[in-house]
Amino acid sequence: MSEHATPAVLRGPDLEGRDDYASVMEVFHAAIERFADKPAFTCMGRTLDYRELDRLSADFAAWLQHEAGLVPGDRIAIQLPNLLQFPVAVFGALRAGLVVVNTNPLYTEREMAHQFKDSGARAIVILANMAAKLENVLDQTRIERVVVTEIADLHPFPKRPLINAAVKYLKKMVPAYRLPGATRLRDALARGARLEHREVGRDRDDMAALQYTGGTTGRAKGTMLTHGNLVANMLQARQAIGPGLAEGAETIVAPLPVYHIYTFTVNCLFMMETGNHSVLIPNPRDLEGFVKTLRSVRFTGFVGLNTLFNALCQREDFRRLDFSALHLTISGGMALTSAVAQRWEEVTGCPVAEGYGLTETSPIVSFNPIDDIRLGTIGKPMGDTEVKVVDLDGNDLPLGExxxxxxxxxxxxxxxxxxxxxxxxxxxxxxxxxTGDVAVFDEDGYIRIVDRKKDMILVSGFNVYPNEIEDVVASHPGVVESAAVGVPDEESGEAIKLFVVASDPDLDAETLRAWCKKELTGYKVPRHVEFRDELPKTNVGKVLRRQLRDEAQGEAKEEGEAS
Known part of the structure; x- marks a missing residue:
């Protein structure tokens, strides 16, 4: 840092409406009062309006209070994919004063046991498809109350039993389980409807959610998010994104998991507070089914991330959809590559506005202004938010460093x-x-994420950031996606290894290296290239660089020992 350079702290605008709500439940009740007859959530062709969401969540809250015996502050795990049961369970739990422990439905038994034990959850709402796993770990936890739901439980007759039977008996997606004392969600709602729930007051400092980090760098940690944290981030989103939305008139596609903090805040809070309609996609990996759903919906907004945008744009059936109503696309969860952003805009006619956040920040930290999107940046700080960059010793750095x-x-x-x-x-x-992320500030106040601190590759003393390499590789027409990692190298300390999923079967390593040499300094050009049919990802769609790095470093070690 220059001796006379002034450390830079970027500040977002003053946050509007900061005192509008003291808790998530105040947000919920205001939305119910204003938008009672508007559609709130749709899944698999069934829609809940705000009035019905109010009734069902009140029924569940009453059951939790009177029959489950839970008290304010108790933790309740919710292990559901994107189904209508999710908002019913979440808002029912919050109305009873409970703390929601959002749980990945794809967790292994080991991961479930860790999260339930660590959180001290006393109850759980779980999809029947995962109940066999719960049976095997239940005795390792403090869970006393188990609520089981099947995929179509909130659909009407006869669709409900037909879908549930098909999932269980034809697709065989529900392994046999035995959970004595478990309550079916439909029974809990029916019994709760005969009881009167007591609204529990919560304030800004009370915990609303125990949101576990991804755990890709070790055991997942529980992040304590208060009502104040979540309400503030909702208001920040409203201020940054809201001016481009019409209240009570938008239909937003929600393919990412609702248990993830990104979708949880955007679709369960921000879109609800503005009276808008979220279309939940239970399995976005089923791209054919996903596109079929989109064909039946006139959607105006889309919340996604880089890998999903890329996968959809590769499909002819997606490219044939009607995008005339789409005017908002939000990207988060992982870095957005310029090539994918440009491809999405070419296909849909809608630019992508990238934001940035973490579980620990509820999650949004910054967002691209809708009227001035800068590709390659994560935008500017949200309202009442300050950001700075520091060196390895914790010293504040100036603009451009x-x-x-x-x-x-x-x-x-x-x-x-x-x-x-x-x-x-x-x-x-x-x-x-x-944050653990490496960033630089532009002169005009935009922030650029260079990479994750832990993913940085050190080649001959030079810092190399995988995002930069992957962005260049993504622009090759024969590449679907890629990931760059560092592997041990005797000469340079580390060398770059590139994992590639190609759409062109004739694409080879030398062609890719030549492509990189046109755009990258020599030490940034991958030395090793490996082609794969797919890359490992988290349930949210982030490529697991750490897994690839471990594999590559293990192979390099074996080769060194063999020689």
Whole structure:
């Protein structure tokens, strides 16, 4: 850093409406009052309007209070994919004053046991498809109340039993399980309807969700998100994105998991507060079924991420859809490549506005202004949000210098659940959270994420960021997706290995290296290239670089020992 350079702190605008709501439930009740007859959530052809969501969540809250015996502050795990049962269970739990522990439906038994035990959850709402796993780990947890639901439980007769039977007996997607004492969600709702629920007051400092981090770098940690954190981020989203939306008139496609903080905040809070309609996609990996759903919906917005945009744009049936109503596409969850963003706009006619966030920030930190999108950036800080970059010693850096991104604002978590040391290492006494991402600030206040700090590759003393390489590779017409990692190298310390999924069967390593040489400095050109049919991903669609790096480094070690 220059001796006379001034450290830079970027600040977002003043947050509008910061005192409008004290809790998530105040947001919920205001939306019900204003938009009662508007559609709230649709899934597999069935729609819940706001009035019905109010009734069903109240029924569930009453059952939790009177029959399940849960008290405010108790944790309840919710392990559901994108189904109508999710908002009913979540808002029912919050109305009873409980803390929601969102749980990935694809978790293994080991991951389930860790999260349930670590959170101290006393109850769970789980899809029957995963109930056999729960049976095997239940005795390792404090869970006393189990609520089981089948995929079509909120659909009317005769569609409900027909779908449930097809899933169970024809597709054989529900392994046999035995959970004595478990309650079926439909029974809980029916019994709750005969009881009177008590609205539980919550304030900004009360915990609303225990949101676990992805765990790709070790055991997942519980992030304590308060009502104040979630409400602030909802208001920040309203201020940054809301001016481009019409209240009560938008239909937003929600293919990413609702248990993930990205969709949880955007679709369950921001879109609800504005009275808009979310179309839940239970299995976005079924691209044929996904496109079929889109064909039947006049959607105006789409919330996704890079890998999904890329996969859809490769499909002819998607390209034939009617995009005339689409005017908002939001990207988050992982880096958006310029090539994919351009391809999406060419196909749909709608530009992609990229934002950035983390579980620990509820999640949105920054967002591209809708009227001034800058590809390759994550936009500007949200309302009442400060960001800065620091060097390895924690010193603040000026504009134009690269360092670790730090964030301070009302959306930053309370801390990690029962992990004081981890909290202290990430969150300082002044409220600055260290993100672990490497960033640089442009002169006009836009932020660029260079890469994850832990993913940086050191080649002959030079820092190489995988995102830059992957962006260049993605622009090759024969490439579907790629991932760059570092592997040990005697000469340069580390060398770059590129994993590629190609659409062109004739594409080879030398052709790709030549493509990279036109755009990248020599030390950034991949030395090793491996073609694969697919890349490992999280349930949200992020490529698991760490898994690929471990595999590549293990192979390099074996080759070294053999020689």
């Amino acid at each position: 690269t360092g670790e991104l730090c964030v301070r604002g009302p959306q930053v978590m309370k801390g990690y659940w029962n992990r004081e040391e981890d909290t202290a290492a990430s969150l300082d006494a002044e409220g600055w959270f260290r």
